[in-house]
Amino acid sequence: MMLEQIGSARKGIKVLLSIGGGAGNYRLSSDADANSVAVYLWNNFLGGQSNSRPLGSAVLDGIDFNIEKGGPHYAALARRLSDYSKGGKKVYLSAAPQCPFPDQYLNDALSTGLFDYIWVQFYNNPQCEFTTSNPNAFRDSWNKWTSIKAGQFFVGLPASRQAASSGFVKPNDLKNQVFPFVKGSPKYGGVMLYDKFNDDKSGYSYQIRGSV
Helix, strand or coil, X not given: CEEEEECCCCCCCEEEEEEEECCCCCCCCCHHHHHHHHHHHHHHHCCCCCCCCCCCXXXXXXXXXXXXXXXXXXXXXXXXXXXXXXXXXCCEEEECCECCCCCCCCHHHHCCCCCCEEEEECCCCHHHCCCCCCCHHHHHHHHHHCCCCCCEEEEEEECCCCCCCCCCCCHHHHHHHHHHHHXXXXXXXXXXXXXXXXXXXXXXXXXXXXXX
């Protein structure tokens, strides 16, 4: 289980529960299974009620799909979670696809158009990462991602060279070469860094925060 937060004090922070990840063996076996998982997430982490809420009375704002394995049916999960928004409190949906477009596991879910935030992982995928020698691969991928129906898109990057096997972008290159391009999209939302541990050591977010 991982919690992610987005926003600022001015706009209000939203806290999301991230599901999936690269470890373990998980999958949704059917749309009915997806519906059951949605009910569990609603009752135990969102606005529902349960006697076994792991975070007690805390009510999270939504669910982040960090899906890196498994079969279909994530679209059904997204639709069922989104249905809960009709009851009053909005359930925010976010996703962290790999930068090759379309994403192998999340394409059907993202095609629903229900996602508020998408942080595209432009690392560990050399074919679509930003490099100063060939920025076009990144630009082509960014353009494809921002063409789909969704709220805001974030440039996902490693917070240090040690955080990922590839994809690190020097802060000055990010500010001088990446930001001028990505900010041309009305869907640009900011930067997602992987991860806080590495950012605490490198100070990457401190170096770019005035330009984001």
